[in-house]
Amino acid sequence: MNKTQIHIVGGGLAGCEAAWQCLRAGHDVRLYEMRPKKMTPAHATGDLAELVCSNSLKSMLPDTAPGLLKSEMQALDSLILKAAAHTAVPAGQALAVERTVFSLFILESLESFPGFKKVDAEVTELPPVGDNEAWIVASGPLTSQPLVDQLQGLCPDSRRLHFYDAIAPILETESIDESIVFRASRYDDSGDGDYWNVPLNKDEYEAFVDAVIAAEKMPLHDFEDVAYFESCLPIEVMIERGRETLRFGPMKPMGLVDPRTGHRPWAAVQLRMENKEGTMVSMVGFQTKMKWPEQKRVFSLLPGLKDVEFFRFGSVHRNSYLKSPDVLDRDLSFRSAPRIFLAGQITGVEGYTESAAIGLLAGRAASAKVQGQRFLMPPAGTIIGALYQYITEGGLGDFQPMNANLGLLPSLPKQRGMGKPQRKALQCARSREIFAAYANQLSGSSQNYQHGGVWNAQAGL
Template sequence: MVNIQPVQVVGGGLAGTEAAWQIAQAGIPVILYEMRPQRLSPAHHSEHLAELVCSNSFGAQSSDRASGLLHEELRRLGSIIIRKADEHQVPAGGALAVDRAIFSQDLTKTLTQHPLIDLRREEIHQIPAEGIVVLATGPLTSPALAENLRHFTGLEYMSFFDAASPIVVGESINFDIAFLASRYDRGEAAYLNCPLNKEQYLHFWQELCNAEQAELKDFERETAKFFEGCLPIEEMARRGEDTMRYGPLKPVGIFDPRLGDHRDPENRAKRPYAVVQLRQEDRAGQLWNMVGFQTNLRWGEQKRVFRLIPGLEEAEFVRMGVMHRNIFINAPELLYPTLQFKKRLTLLAAGQLIGTEGYTAAAAGGWLAGTNAARLVWGRSPLVLPSTTMSGALFDFISSTSPRHFQPMPPNFGILPELPQRIRNKQERYGLYRDRALIDLANWLAKSGVRS
């Protein structure tokens, strides 16, 4: 048997977990480094691999939505992350959400039982100098490794602030006020809705604007830049009285079925002025995540202000909202679409560190980096995913866009190449994007010889 040098994967988040699995499945030994529990990050709460620290949702599930298309591509590519997400799914309307504790526990067990994966619980302070390496340390890369990465690239990394929403105990919610309903009665009623009238909303808005925030450290204050896709709720409130009502508190299409038929004109006056939605966090429905309520408020202020929401007056919080600085590299300057560093082809990167946003995008990066690391071991050319797929478009974007104003990018149809014909109907257009992506992916898989 040929003695193969193990590939080293640094970071046991979604990207690192996916990368390690793909490498091992290709018959190559892997050393997977994860610093937890030896050293915890500002956002993690457990030692398990692939812990979901912000939300338990992977985004919209339908394949004619950007995140749903990426889910489907990863299923066809044989992603371990998406396979386990499907296995541990909890009700969330049209979203793919999971019981996050069971999800990460299962992935940890699955990887540690693989005969070719050596999980080492230790912090890596420098990029390994020898061999093939996948860097997947995520947006919370430890300070020592971040400084080493800065020195290696010769560039200042960039940063933005990301935040996690509070989680509420279901038994503490007042179900005489809160109600289960889906927007426009579409699909399963998987979201819990807390309605506010105008007076309640304005009082909540004013208290939220005036609430005390957690103090940022000096280095964080100097570099603070909010990612628009994950604004703290208090920052959103300060942008205007109605900003939240056009965002996460949008009441359109939400109606309490206990009040009668929403189509009855006499019931129009009963429609809420604003709605706070909670998404089921676990399979049993004992925990509920406050949708869109990422926050940097002090914990005491969170309890005070969020209990002003009708239905949450006695809310018990199992996790308060937290906020932390996320690090990402200037990928257009540094990476090829294969996710190899231009400066060192045996070093690859994946996950939010490279400027993709969201859980599914992190898994996609882990898949490509792991697959290409394995191909390098076997002396094969690294792969580039078709730019007409959502995954390929993401990696094409982060490796080719202007580096001057580069910011993290979530999956979206705007980064895909235009269709040959102009389609005005958005739903039809997205469906055609999906069909093209999946056909091109199938053809690519057949030609590349990648096993799903």
């Protein structure tokens, strides 16, 4: 039998994680990284898994989505979490790392396999793929234009590849004040409509506009000279065109009646369900450049959103990603090219750990395919499985980048006397049970792995 070889494009967290999983499965790996020969506008070094922004990999608490994801990835023998545990620095309940040592640990871990080779070169073309090999593209949100053109050729519709993405906030439905915010669809008086509606009177609208104008905005990077799409303008840009623009745009109150007054509100924010369970809602048309603390402050001024909790804040930034549900098969390979896989942030996930998680799954899926097998993907009741399901099936709204959050998990029915913290704890406990069952399935197959438990920062040292 000829030696199997897997080529991985991109030495970020997803690419390194995919490489680790493939090497552990006995394959030769060629990891292509164009840095430092060709730099991106965001990176500063040629190091593998360079952390461009924060050095934090978010919370370690077991009853949080980031904590659950770490636990699951640790159980799947994640290199990124091994490196994070080895290079952790004090950060309270968060997992933060020493950047340069983190990158060095990852390089040395991969180089410990004789079948690993790092190639310092830009990949501009994806060649035909043989039976004993596969390619994994984990080139990140700053993929170079030649490779973008290659990926575009694998998509049946040129609109499948997105660039400057404008993302609206996603809110926790349970944190909305239902005595103020009402359910209705426009021009439908039957009640219990498809949208949640946040009603504002004239004074509340004017105060909201003033707050948006005064809020601190995120500065764009030098390489983010964004030409906005007219159909996807940030609310700040709309306000610059006139104070009434929002009221005749995303805050248009036409066809709505506030049950508290029996009249049409002066303006209204519509919230659209993001999942079938209705645990998450997005603010329709509310792309924003406000800094995250400012979003929390300003949007909490809206009636009925005083105590709202955010699953994701809005943003406007340079971020190339595919509309993955339209182009990827269930094993994260392209439908049009079954031996070319996609991994990391370019699939439509947000965050360091999330990107590495998809790299982990892509690495295992590619390893299985070159061996004539199929990797058993995790179920949706787990956090890693929920992320996987999101990028392969999508949600109810437009497909936009998503981070790990409990809103992706199936909800629990409300019980009298049980508060939200208790329900979240039960939701996380159920997720751990589902993952344990999945672990048992894998442990009895050729896709065995090292099963861990709740995330432990000392594991892997």
